[in-house]
Amino acid sequence: MSDLAHPTEHGTSPAPLGHSPVADIPHRPRVTDTDPKAARRAERQVAFMFVLAMLLFIAFVASFVLIDPQAVVYIPVFGTVGAMNIALGACLGAGAFLIGAGAIQWAKKLMPDVEVVQERHTMPSDPAATAEAAANYARGRDESGFARYKLIRRTLIGAMALFPIPIIVLLRDLWPTPPGSPSPDQILSTTLWKKGERIVTDATYQPIRAADIPVGGLVSAAPADLMEVQEAEHNLNARGKAAIILVRMDPTEIRSQQGDGWDYQGILAYSKICTHVGCPIALYERRTHHLLCPCHQSTFDLADSGHVVFGPAARRMPQLPIGVDEEGFLMAMSDFQEPIGPSFWERS
Amino acid sequence: MKFLAARRRHPLVAATLLILALGATGAIYAAVATVQPAVAAVGTQTQVEEGKQLYLQGCSSCHGLQSQGTATGPTLIGVGAASVDFQVSSGRMPLAAPGAQAVAKTPSYTEEETAALAAYIASLSPGPAIPTAEQLDFADADVAEGGVLYRVNCAQCHQAAGQGGALTQGKYAPNLMEATPKEMYEAMITGPQSMPVFADSTLPVEDKQAIIGYITALQEASSPGGLSLGRLGPVTEGLFVWTAAAAALVGAAVWIGIKAR
Numbered sequence: 001m002s003d004l005a006h007p008t009e010h011g012t013s014p015a016p017l018g019h020s021p022v023a024d025i026p027h028r029p030r031v032t033d034t035d036p037k038a039a040r041r042a043e044r045q046v047a048f049m050f051v052l053a054m055l056l057f058i059a060f061v062a063s064f065v066l067i068d069p070q071a072v073v074y075i076p077v078f079g080t081v082g083a084m085n086i087a088l089g090a091c092l093g094a095g096a097f098l099i100g101a102g103a104i105q106w107a108k109k110l111m112p113d114v115e116v117v118q119e120r121h122t123m124p125s126d127p128a129a130t131a132e133a134a135a136n137y138a139r140g141r142d143e144s145g146f147a148r149y150k151l152i153r154r155t156l157i158g159a160m161a162l163f164p165i166p167i168i169v170l171l172r173d174l175w176p177t178p179p180g181s182p183s184p185d186q187i188l189s190t191t192l193w194k195k196g197e198r199i200v201t202d203a204t205y206q207p208i209r210a211a212d213i214p215v216g217g218l219v220s221a222a223p224a225d226l227m228e229v230q231e232a233e234h235n236l237n238a239r240g241k242a243a244i245i246l247v248r249m250d251p252t253e254i255r256s257q258q259g260d261g262w263d264y265q266g267i268l269a270y271s272k273i274c275t276h277v278g279c280p281i282a283l284y285e286r287r288t289h290h291l292l293c294p295c296h297q298s299t300f301d302l303a304d305s306g307h308v309v310f311g312p313a314a315r316r317m318p319q320l321p322i323g324v325d326e327e328g329f330l331m332a333m334s335d336f337q338e339p340i341g342p343s344f345w346e347r348s
Numbered sequence: 349m350k351f352l353a354a355r356r357r358h359p360l361v362a363a364t365l366l367i368l369a370l371g372a373t374g375a376i377y378a379a380v381a382t383v384q385p386a387v388a389a390v391g392t393q394t395q396v397e398e399g400k401q402l403y404l405q406g407c408s409s410c411h412g413l414q415s416q417g418t419a420t421g422p423t424l425i426g427v428g429a430a431s432v433d434f435q436v437s438s439g440r441m442p443l444a445a446p447g448a449q450a451v452a453k454t455p456s457y458t459e460e461e462t463a464a465l466a467a468y469i470a471s472l473s474p475g476p477a478i479p480t481a482e483q484l485d486f487a488d489a490d491v492a493e494g495g496v497l498y499r500v501n502c503a504q505c506h507q508a509a510g511q512g513g514a515l516t517q518g519k520y521a522p523n524l525m526e527a528t529p530k531e532m533y534e535a536m537i538t539g540p541q542s543m544p545v546f547a548d549s550t551l552p553v554e555d556k557q558a559i560i561g562y563i564t565a566l567q568e569a570s571s572p573g574g575l576s577l578g579r580l581g582p583v584t585e586g587l588f589v590w591t592a593a594a595a596a597l598v599g600a601a602v603w604i605g606i607k608a609r
Binding site: 032108109216223285 | 496547554576
């Protein structure tokens, strides 16, 4: 083994490094450069980190095999956590870290630390090659006659301009519209609610009598035939559009509504979908009658036609006219009179 | 008797007697403790009288001498015993200071005084009663169904993991991690402060029990993944990772950059 291969092991200053020009920075030898004991110690440190990493990887496999996946363990600050989860993470993370730390310790303490200058080629091509490329381009331009044949040039530009149009037209097929089916804006503008549609509690589908809702009460509700439609359509679109909340307030507190007599004895039905970007909202404050959206803090005053009193929403919360059927259960008197949810292009 | 008399100085006598005495005490306590709520719920005439005295001293300045309400406090006619029990036993009433919302704190009244106040208010006009032990028994409740109902009815304000959340102008929906089943039930039937009422007619007792079972499961849930970071979701997790990981990376870069001596 020559000094060049192990410059520090014998405490010599770094050997000249072949053709790499040494930078114009004075070199100050490290402890490991001058003291062989320190160099040995650094070597042992690095090897210790690598050995520890090996042990941690073995411990990882052992934890994976031995620890019961359901076992939990209490660790201060972290709380009660899955024992295997924490063991696997700690072993793999610490092991990987120790490989990196060992490599850096090796580089800092033992590898040569002389500053060197890296030689690089200049960025631009040489002038002859640049001139040749420019000449090639000019010859191609002249020989093709792009400047001379005006008709060809203009028709080519026209063809290229029309080329993207078929692709854009194809986008229309992203929305399946067989003949007779509603257009996208009709779909966005209508919901399951219609005259006589019974209002039921969301999730439990129980019909609601007016007397069931006390003043200050809030019920998340849905149309009675939501389940069938949802199963037929294999999606949640109908639920997303038809979700409503019912709130009851003292009729004297209702300052205005979106239509005459749209409440039933102080029970008001409003869409549950925010008109800003469509978050479902039911943060109803029974004292202020404000409905707050948790996403962007749009606030609607349900005692005053659902008008926006704060936040980014641009449109009021659509109200659903309600009444009772002959059995005394709450029902819708029609669909929403304006599209629910966020605005869209075709929205009038 | 001869058998016992002969062994009255046996070394195990003291220990046996102690165990028997402890067992008897426990059994008597258990019997008394199960009877207690039924007694408290009835509301005797003396309780009503005592409650009236407490009311006139502690509550009437805001809620009015006839509980009719004043400019500083709402009427208590028809709020029921459940509302009084919720507000007073959780320390929300009496208010420490006027503000956006009454804050839960150490209760000012003992259990007996609270029961007396509740009995007095309930005697004025009918209202929601304090839930019975039977109503609060959620042992057989369907926790998964409770989760569905919680997400439909409660999660919008109290957050999906029951951590609470902000409302408008300084009001907030409280964290449910310390709430007792009785407090949850009373809050649902009375609608304290900004909270709407979830009456038994639209959210039946079994549904309330399922919701209470779900919240209790949330309270007892461990965090298998480690730090829960308030269970607030990706925002706090992202913030923690970005700040902690960025600090660790900067530290590592500094260490790599320091020249070895």
